[in-house]
Amino acid sequence: MTASAKTKQPDISLAVCGYSKVIEIISNKWTALVIYAIENGSIRYGEIERRIAGISKKMLTQTLRKLERDGIVQRHITPSVPPMVEYSLTLLGQTLLRPMRELRQWGRDNYMHVEAARMQYDFTYNKDSMD
Amino acid sequence: MTASAKTKQPDISLAVCGYSKVIEIISNKWTALVIYAIENGSIRYGEIERRIAGISKKMLTQTLRKLERDGIVQRHITPSVPPMVEYSLTLLGQTLLRPMRELRQWGRDNYMHVEAARMQYDFTYNKDSMD
């Protein structure tokens, strides 16, 4: 075994682990859904808003701004009255699609098992006050 | 085109999208790191604690419990004094490794670009008060 023994130093850190870095980017409440809405090509602000059930303008704008700052999406403004703003993935954002789609597929394939596990767990440890 | 036209109904929902479901599972602050610590096999509670820099017992226990409830990790107790508790991935948890590793790899490969994009963005829109 490569890294054996007891009393080893911490070797996993929030600041360094690749997991945390991606999660920092995509783990906000609406981020994944917004990427989902944009992933098929350029799309207008209002169209994203209409496609995502329950999102507010504030959260949509906030999420888009963060993704833009992270270099994942880009914003294209057509100065007209009223203005037209379109969003699309950057090249960097497109590279994120593959891992994210795998994640989404895992969710589709396995979430039923997760729910079953939860029910089982609650039944075993917490007969009252189900989730 | 399959889903064209304007004024379409919302077709993306937090409650339904596979993205959100996985993110709901792995997006807590320490979850990914804990899975990272466990992914190579059975490991003791104290060993996880030592491996992850900065985690407290409270958060470690809380994270492990949630993962156990979701059917991702399993807990094996050896009743001795003092007790020995070992954690490992369930079969379901192991299936999560592939998508998560891809995510981690993306982070390792691309986080530098994200940081560069942030600096560029802050420089452009916010000359003072950098991040």
Place this chain on the structure above:
DNA sequence: CAGAATCCTCGAGGATACTG
């Protein structure tokens, strides 16, 4: 060793109203 129990802070995210 492996937690459980409390108390507290801080910021993500919601509701609402206004605007170029």
Place this chain on the structure above:
DNA sequence: CAGTATCCTCGAGGATTCTG
């Protein structure tokens, strides 16, 4: 149409202390 600007709530997560 595509946002800003405020105000407010609620719970994730930290610090600390205690225990079988």
